[in-house]
Amino acid sequence: MxxxxxxxxxxxxxxxxxxxxxxxxxxxxxxxxxxxxxxxxxxxxxxxxxxxxxxxxxxxxxAPRNFSQSELEDMVHRWDFDENEWACRDLLIAAFPEAVSSWTAEELEEMDTMDLLSKTGEKDPEAAIDMMKLLLDTVGDKLQEKEVAYQFLGWDMDGLLRDQFVQGPLLQRLKTDDRLAEQIFRCACWDTGQKMLYEACDWFGEPELKEKLRNLAEKNPYFDGFD
Known part of the structure; x- marks a missing residue:
């Protein structure tokens, strides 16, 4: 049978x-x-x-169980959280033990993905950007699905895109990391955080990068302007 x-x-x-x-x-x-x-x-x-x-x-x-980093990556890649609704957060904890070492297990348990990214950005913006990149790379082509793109760029990572302490090093990363630039500006989401990151090019004196990001955004079917 x-x-x-x-x-x-x-x-x-x-x-x-x-x-x-x-x-x-x-x-x-x-x-x-x-x-x-x-x-x-x-x-x-x-x-x-x-x-x-x-x-x-x-x-x-x-009974609760611990998942390996590869299992968590697989859940995020498939965008399937039936076994662990906190797979995105737990993946970051597993992949960046040094960045999260200042918090206790109980404190980490109280955070969601957005909290962990934002709090990491406050003390170590480079680590927060690496965390962002890991999630975007892991989910891959699903960034062209609205649910996935808005969860990441419109919610979990929104605080990082708005934070001037993170914007500076993030803009420097976008000058050389074309894939990361496309993930942020050509995904199936167009929201305030992306607009503020684009405008930060003026604050940090990056006119060439601003033009690069404009070209990417204008090729995004979800783009509705910078205002």
Whole structure:
């Protein structure tokens, strides 16, 4: 009796309390399967499958677990936070242990991604820019999806784009990092933070960079002006 993937419909492999799809690569807890597929498991006569359903209801399934950096990167890349809604923040914590070392685990637990980026920018703008770049690189082409672009550029990173303490080194980075410039100015989002970063070119005396960013923005279908 084949248990099918809720995403692509292909048969999946049952491994303990979890399932894995060999076709699309998706995976998850048995509880995430469609009701019809869970019903197959409960009706199956094989003892191993009956044990699997029983284990699903134990407290172990709901116990918090730590994710590796590669697992967190995969979640962010797929933009799938079913297993960890704080994957973006936790990825930054895992990837930049020195930058976050001044906070306790309890303090980090109280922060969201925006808090962590903004607070890091206040004391170490270069580290905050590296954090920003990691997230943008990890999510990749999904920056052309409005939900993803607005979450990052319109919310999580908005404070960094507005902060003059971060704007200076960020503008210097944009002079040589064309990919980062495109990620910020040609994603599926056009918001106040990007406009303020563009205007900061005047404050920091960067007319050539300002022209470069203008050209990028004007090629963005979401661009609606700098005012």
């Amino acid at each position: 084949a248990i099918r993937c809720p995403h692509c419909g292909s048969p999946v492999m049952i491994r303990g309390t979890r399932w894995e799809c060999g076709w699309c690569g998706d995976f998850g807890a048995i509880s995430s399967l469609h009701p019809s597929e869970k019903a197959k498991l409960m009706q199956a006569a094989a003892p191993t499958i009956q044990v699997t359903v029983t284990v699903t209801d134990t407290s172990d399934e709901e």
